[in-house]
Amino acid sequence: MTDAALALPARRRRSSASYRLERRIKKGFLVVAVGLVLIYTLFPYYWAIVSSTKQGAALYRNTFLPAFDFTYYKALYENKIFLGSLVNSAFVASSTTALSLILGISAAYALGRIDFPQRRGVLMTILMISIFPQVVVLSGMFELINWLGLYNRPSALILTYLLATVPFTTWILTTFIREFPRELEEAAIIDGCSHFRILTKILLPLMGPSLASTGILAFILAWNEFLFALTFILTDENRTVPVAIGLMGGSSRYEYPFGQIMAASVTVTLPLIVLVLIFQRRIVAGLTAGAVKG
């Protein structure tokens, strides 16, 4: 339902001129509002791009067009430590995503398709785990990481990130699985097909889009994580990108390397933005599926 459709009956009663004027004013107002929203949401990133291509004094003059000077980027890509942190981030985020999808889909099958008495209890527990603050597990996690000998290793982060991503993937995949009609598997159940085969042969081939949107959300969650990455990694070469950027600074307030930080920021965010724009619909579906049922 749109306002254009709603306005149809009114058109007959009012003179078409006043109607047209009103519509034009309303439309003008909407266009201005849309423009403001676009500037508000997009300008900061645009400005980061502009700033990252300016050099020296130009950086401090506020010209609104990029200067296309890629010195900062070149310096960044020759910086082994920064490249290393990119690799670490990619490794940690994709491993976390893969693991949480596997754990999530298996659990989601049970929670979405098999009737057993404790189902609600398990779902509530998962929801509770996903809302409690990460700082609460910090001490216990620190001990665990040390005990496993993973301190200052990127793989420690994969383990700790499961705390946030597994409840999330389980929850969303459960809602997605429930949306499939049960008739899909009925014939298979009558033929005595095992649950494992139902999941892998019937449901999984249909779940590509659901897995994609859940996976992207989990990936973004892991890619952006800061607290654990800051706490469990000690040395620069093992850091993930958000922490690397967070700790970038100059020797004094006036030497603050904003150009360089902006170049790094643009680099880290670009893959996410591309992902988001390509999978826009799927992401929205995933986000709202998780929340509406909650």
Add this chain to the structure above:
Amino acid sequence: MSLKLARADRRAAWMFMAPMLIAMLVVAVWPLARTFYFSFTDAYLDDPTNYSLIGFDNYLEVIGDRTWWIAVRNTLTFTVVSVAIETVLGLGIALLINQAIPGRGLVRAAILVPWAIPVVVATKMWEWMLNDQFGVLNQVLISMGLIDHGIAWTANGSLIMGVVIFIDVWMTTPFMVLLILAGLQMIPGEIMEAAEVDGIPAWKRFWSIVLPLLKPAIGVAVLFRVLDALRMFDLAYVLAASSEQVMTASIYARNRLISFQELGIGSAASTWVFLLVAFVAILIIGVLRLDRAAGEAA
């Protein structure tokens, strides 16, 4: 036969959930239990094996600390103000996108951009834009004649909390918009058409039809955002490290734990954070339930 089948099903269900449950035991339940345990000890991080049990001393130590209360006040201020602004702004943008407007798809995509940007990056971007000497915002304000010299947004003690809230609003309003938009799209069109035909003015249609129907969607969105805001760490940490003006409860707990190496006291502080979040969660869920019950009774 069917009983046997049900039992087999139940066993299968636990088998399928086992990997997830084991993972949760290892990364959630166990560390949580250890944190509770450590909170009753005088352990230090450099040698966590050497400690003695000291009862509730750590809890008392934390609530006797002035800095802790500053952190709690900051956290609550941040949560209430930012979630309130996000809700209103999110509602406005959702209503706008829900209209038949030119470039609707573009807006919908653009709104996701701030949400996808890492907190650290967003913080750095705004820090640069808000820089007192070279920041674009000050330049624009000066050229518009609103101010005559740059404002030190991030260095000024009374402004920095506002900056933190502002950046958070920028990042998380998209989430609000998406959830409210989903709620808006579930409102049946006939209701709105009937109201329109009856000649009910637009603001009244919004106030007495759209808003009540949106309540569940807004409630859930607010719940998620509040719980997320209460544990906020990265934004304030990146912008101001451990400055008291924006120190959140999570930053306080981490400081005690990692910077001061006080495993016992840090764990007690973490547990207080946990209790704070749990208390607020129960409160909000209670309000939502009451609301729903009242709606059903009416």
